[in-house]
Amino acid sequence: MIAALAARLAWRxxxxxxxxxxxxxxxxxxxxxLVFMQLGFRAALFESASNLPRALQxxxxxxxxxxxVMFRPEPVARVRASQVLADPDVALSVPIYLAQTKFxxxxxxxxxxxxxxxxxxxxxxxxFQGLDSLTHALKRIDTIAFDRRSRPxxxxxxxxxxxxxxxxxxxxxRAMLIVGAVSLGTSFGADGNAVMxxxxxxxxxxxxxxxKTDLVAIRLKPGVDAQAVKQRLSAILPPDVTxxxxxxxxxxxRSYWENGTPIGFIFGFGSLMGLIVGMVIVYQILFSDIATHxxxxxxxxxxxxSNHYLRLVVMAAALLLALFGFIPGxxxxxxxxxxxxxxxLLPLGMEAARALSVFGMIFAMCAIAGLLAMRKLGEANPADxx
Amino acid sequence: MPPxxxxxxxxxxYEKGDRxxxxxxxxxxxxxxxxxxxxxxxxGKTTLLTLVGALRAMQSGACTxxxxxxxxATESQRVALRxxxxxxxxxxxxxxxxxxxxxxxxxLELDPASSEATRLARAGEMLEAVGLADKTExxxxxxxxxxxxxxxxxxxxxARPGLVLADEPTAALDRxxxxxxxxxxxxxxxxxxxxxxxxxxxxxxxxxxxxxVAMEDGKVI
Ligand SMILES: Nc1ncnc2c1ncn2[C@@H]1O[C@H](COP(=O)(O)OP(=O)(O)OP(=O)(O)O)[C@@H](O)[C@H]1O
Ligand SMILES: [Mg+2]
Numbered sequence: 001m002i003a004a005l006a007a008r009l010a011w012r013x014x015x016x017x018x019x020x021x022x023x024x025x026x027x028x029x030x031x032x033x034l035v036f037m038q039l040g041f042r043a044a045l046f047e048s049a050s051n052l053p054r055a056l057q058x059x060x061x062x063x064x065x066x067x068x069v070m071f072r073p074e075p076v077a078r079v080r081a082s083q084v085l086a087d088p089d090v091a092l093s094v095p096i097y098l099a100q101t102k103f104x105x106x107x108x109x110x111x112x113x114x115x116x117x118x119x120x121x122x123x124x125x126x127x128f129q130g131l132d133s134l135t136h137a138l139k140r141i142d143t144i145a146f147d148r149r150s151r152p153x154x155x156x157x158x159x160x161x162x163x164x165x166x167x168x169x170x171x172x173x174r175a176m177l178i179v180g181a182v183s184l185g186t187s188f189g190a191d192g193n194a195v196m197x198x199x200x201x202x203x204x205x206x207x208x209x210x211x212k213t214d215l216v217a218i219r220l221k222p223g224v225d226a227q228a229v230k231q232r233l234s235a236i237l238p239p240d241v242t243x244x245x246x247x248x249x250x251x252x253x254r255s256y257w258e259n260g261t262p263i264g265f266i267f268g269f270g271s272l273m274g275l276i277v278g279m280v281i282v283y284q285i286l287f288s289d290i291a292t293h294x295x296x297x298x299x300x301x302x303x304x305x306s307n308h309y310l311r312l313v314v315m316a317a318a319l320l321l322a323l324f325g326f327i328p329g330x331x332x333x334x335x336x337x338x339x340x341x342x343x344x345l346l347p348l349g350m351e352a353a354r355a356l357s358v359f360g361m362i363f364a365m366c367a368i369a370g371l372l373a374m375r376k377l378g379e380a381n382p383a384d385x386x
Numbered sequence: 387m388p389p390x391x392x393x394x395x396x397x398x399x400y401e402k403g404d405r406x407x408x409x410x411x412x413x414x415x416x417x418x419x420x421x422x423x424x425x426x427x428x429x430g431k432t433t434l435l436t437l438v439g440a441l442r443a444m445q446s447g448a449c450t451x452x453x454x455x456x457x458x459a460t461e462s463q464r465v466a467l468r469x470x471x472x473x474x475x476x477x478x479x480x481x482x483x484x485x486x487x488x489x490x491x492x493x494l495e496l497d498p499a500s501s502e503a504t505r506l507a508r509a510g511e512m513l514e515a516v517g518l519a520d521k522t523e524x525x526x527x528x529x530x531x532x533x534x535x536x537x538x539x540x541x542x543x544x545a546r547p548g549l550v551l552a553d554e555p556t557a558a559l560d561r562x563x564x565x566x567x568x569x570x571x572x573x574x575x576x577x578x579x580x581x582x583x584x585x586x587x588x589x590x591x592x593x594x595x596x597x598x599v600a601m602e603d604g605k606v607i
Binding site: 001293298301304385 | 432435436439441442462465466468469470471473475476477479480481482483484488492493495496498541553
């Protein structure tokens with residue numbers, strides 16, 4: 001009840017100076033949008049970083065323990081893929097080849113680095129959207145499927161496929177026929193992807209030794225405990241491979257980008273900057289509000305309002321600013337997300353959990369500003385009123 | 387009933403000052419009594435009023451206001467006592483962003499039991515009593531100095547205080563409207579039997595008082 005009256009007084013005071021109120025709300029909104037964008041980019045980049053491992057179907061995977069990140073894999077001996085078949089619970093194992101090479105934009109002639117992913121498309125170890133209908137066409141020599149969610153700098157490949165069917169492009173200095181498009185998505189490591197069979201992969205990447213692969217996807221028999229198989233395989237395989245579950249592979253890839261690069265820090269730092277700027281703005285507004293109303297505050301103290309009540313008023317003003325700054329910040333960020341997602345092809349979108357945590361941060365930002373501004377209340381001395 | 391104000395042997399020295407501003411002041415104000423406090427500038431009138439109004443902590447002596455001993459009283463005891471006193475300052479000190487009615491209602495919001503409707507109704511009655519029935523929804527900035535000070539009178543009396551303290555309430559007004567405000571205040575207080583301690587330099591309102599107390603150099607004479 002007392003808090004409600006204090007909040008009403010705070011609201012009336014905020015309303016009394018529209019220009020100041022608008023600039024305070026704009027400050028909070030600005031901080032809000034900044035934090036939303038930073039956190040959104042961070043989540044989207046980490047999410048897209050694991051596009052490839054998320055599309056892989058295996059229950060278990062073999063990678064070289066020295067591999068930090070998939071776009072720069074350390075080789076795995078191909079024979080390991082055969083060795084795991086000795087376990088009675090393993091149904092099949094599929095070597096996956098990864099390499100990056102140049103792709104020439106058929107329109108502009110400019111070259112750009114593309115991620116090649118080679119594997120047996122019939123084995124069922126990989127499930128890129130659109131792949132199933134292409135397995136037959138990909139078996140032909142010198143064919144690839146192009147990732148339609150690659151960056152536009154590779155050229156309007158998907159559009160041209162739809163218009164006039166398969167056509168030739170230059171990949172790694174070799175003419176390859178694009179027979180169709182799949183859907184995978186870009187990541188930090190790859191601006192675009194091309195999918196092909198093992199044989200065609202080696203026709204592009206000629207220096208690759210046939211005995212080395214980059215990743216092995218293992219499918220288990222139905223109803224088998226993956227953890228138990230993982231332990232058995234880890235025990236028998238030499239230490240040049242690590243056995244990971246699908247979730248562990250995704251985490252492995254993400255952890256490189258989160259911990260092995262300054263990306264996480266940069267976005268965290270950006271968010272913090274936004275919050276600090278917002279806090280300074282809110283503090284300035286609250287402080288000057290108190291400073292200009294010092295006499296009124298002193299009068300309120302003189303007629304029997306406690307310090308506690310006046311602190312409630314300041315805190316209520318801070319939290320009202322948080323609320324009224326957050327709403328446009330939230331709406332603006334949601335709109336910005338879709339604009340930026342279109343431009344960057346990153347999986348950027350508003351999420352309830354993020355909205356809640358940003359609200360919490362903005363709330364805390366304003367509360368701290370309120371606590372700092374409150375100290376000014378001490379200067380309102382009722383004894384000076386007479 | 388004990389008298390609303392009794393002071394005995396009250397002395398006060400400001401932290402920064404070298405000599406006492408109040409020296410062994412004794413003063414009693416009776417129920418419903420209107421007392422004017424006069425004296426030359428610097429004689430300690432305002433200091434005395436801030437002590438009686440519990441706006442300042444006591445240093446020595448005894449001072450009982452509305453039954454509350456102020457010597458050694460805690461901050462929250464003093465805040466509670468201030469709620470039972472109506473204050474009128476030199477400046478009106480109304481909240482600029484509140485209407486006249488809302489300003490008067492601020493004195494009533496301290497009572498958690500009251501409802502919004504009764505507070506606003508009571509504020510309206512008080513404004514009517516000070517002759518501002520048609521200005522209830524005006525902001526202080528839209529009122530004349532005399533009207534603002536009348537809103538301050540309404541605010542001071544709205545919560546049915548046991549005592550009114552006023553320090554030169556006419557200082558910011560021209561002579562005529564100043565006298566009007568003081569007469570209004572004393573009339574309303576007399577009707578309600580509320581004692582007033584009022585500091586003034588204005589010789590033309592001396593006749594409204596039941597008693598005039600003169601101070602000089604920190605002493606009541
Ligand atoms: N905050 C303060 N700190 C130090 N000295 C003060 C303070 N306030 C007042 N004084 C001094 O105390 C003395 C009494 O001041 P006070 O304001 O009580 O006088 P007054 O009778 O109200 O005078 P006036 O008629 O001019 O208002 C003065 O000498 C003044 O300089
Ligand atoms: Mg004075």
